[in-house]
Amino acid sequence: MHDAFKVSVALDNLPKIDTIFAHGNKLLVGSAGSLMVYQVKDPTGDDPLEVTLIETHKTFSRRSIDQLDIIKESNVLVSLADGSISLFDLKTFELQEQLSRTRGANIFAVDTQIEEEGVVPVIVxxxxxxxxxxxxxxxxxxxxxxxxxxxxxxxxYALLDIESEVLHELFATTSSPTAGAFTSYGIGYMGMSIAGRASKPLITKLPNNEILLAKDSAYI
Incomplete structure (x- = not known):
């Protein structure tokens, strides 16, 4: 039988981790407002995974870091902390801009697409x-x-068209018959019934605009 992946212990004896993000051979770890950068060396053969702390930024945030992501093309680190989204230089981790209009945010999603027009590179x-x-x-x-x-x-789970503002039901996060559901509707009227214990929603993006969603112990 072929194993798609192998589970290894990367770090132990750490303080509470608020968020973690993998970028190339680096792990960005947020804990109590500090940002720790680890370098991961792929093991050869049966050697253990080697993870080394290379940077620590203790004053990265005044509050706990809730989410991290990057805009690779611009070398930008995106951080959500204290209900606000901020942009940092991905190399120096210095603050570039705090997006004041995002106050009250609890989650964000990053997506970049590169369009080539003509022979002259243009950033729009x-x-x-x-x-x-x-x-x-x-x-x-x-x-x-x-x-x-x-x-x-x-x-x-649901799919939101941001142009028409219509929300389309996909399916519940669990097979339990008590899980709530809502049908497709315009944003002007909404209703949702929730009961029972649902599985934590998990979504990951795949190539060619496909997505993988968790339901119970399976993925769809």
């Missing part, structure tokens, strides 16, 4: 800010293409 930045009401607190989300978001609610 588009910023669109809007607000769409949703029926429950979003636990996880990923971009699907340019105008859709896959959302993971406490007991349900």
């Amino acid at each position: 930045t588009r910023l669109a800010v809007g607000e769409i009401s949703i029926p429950d607190r979003v636990r996880t989300m990923v971009w699907v293409g340019l105008n859709k978001l896959c959302l993971g609610f406490p007991s349900e």
Whole structure:
């Protein structure tokens, strides 16, 4: 039987980890407002995994770091802490900008697409800010293409079209018959019934605009 992956202990005897993000051969770990950068060396044969602490930034955030991600093309580290999103230099970890209009955020999703026009490299930045009401607190989300978001609610997955503002039900996070459900509707009217214990929603993005969603102990 072929094993798709092998589970190894990377770090132990650490303080509480608030968030962790893998970037190339590095692990970015957030704990009590500090950012720790570890370098991971792939093991050869039966050798143990080698993880080395290479940087510590104790004043990275005044509060716990809730989420980390990167914009690779711009060498930017995106951080969510204390309900606000900030941008840092990915190499120096110095603060570049705090996005004041994100105050109150509990989650974010990053998606970048490169378009080549002609023979001259051009960087075009588009910023669109809007607000769409949703029926429950979003636990996880990923971009699907340019105008859709896959959302993971406490007991349900849904696909949101940000142009039409229509939310389409996908399926529940668990097979339990008591799990709540909602049907496709415009954002003007919403209803959702939740009962029983649901599995934690998990979503990961795959190539070609495909996504993998967790349901019970399986993935769809």
